[in-house]
Amino acid sequence: MDAKADIAGPIILFDAECILCSANAQFVLTHDRKKRFRLAAMQGEVGSGLYRRFGIDPTNPDSIIVVDGDKMLRDSDAVLAIYAGLSWPWKALALFRLVPRVIRDPLYLFVARNRYRIFGKRKSCWLPSPDYRDRLL
Template structure:
């Protein structure tokens, strides 16, 4: 497996809401620092503990300081987005014991919130270079 010291956003590849999130990050990121890998893929199997790749109930980010999940991962990603989205980081002031249960509620209902798309977004050449197996 190729070693990536970069940021990797791991997502549920079978989830429409998760696929939308990847597209959103691609569209609004400031630089091209983030790589993307499905939680069901080889990169996730080789990088993450099995409990993170089997439950599929959280976005997972591998960053310079380690593995992040739930709102910790979301706020980390927000710091890589253009304004005004990066300004949403202000909500990190909400205590973890409040924001993570809200995250879990959304995560449990994500399949109802947005269905998997019928057709796939065709990634650009640059985007394809950042999609990991």
């Protein structure tokens, strides 16, 4: 498999030191029955490379991103795309796309910028159980 095929999307890039972000990653792995998504920590080589590719500093990101080929979603659009890609009943949360982004994104960004203060930070990066390691880049 070549390097480009190896990072084919959709890939969720997340902060593996953030307790909220890690919990969301675990949630996705558990509820993504079709194994559609793969995950990459921003602290890892693949994750930091993809953040930089889209002009985001991987050492200080304020957003989760979803990368699918040359397309990138961020902020609340990324979160809603994740839920839309899961099975029912989680897919129903994608209805929040009807809420204008000017309302969704400030709320998302408040939580994202304060995630360590609100939810805490791990001393080391979270790693999934061996059952899911094939889905982590």
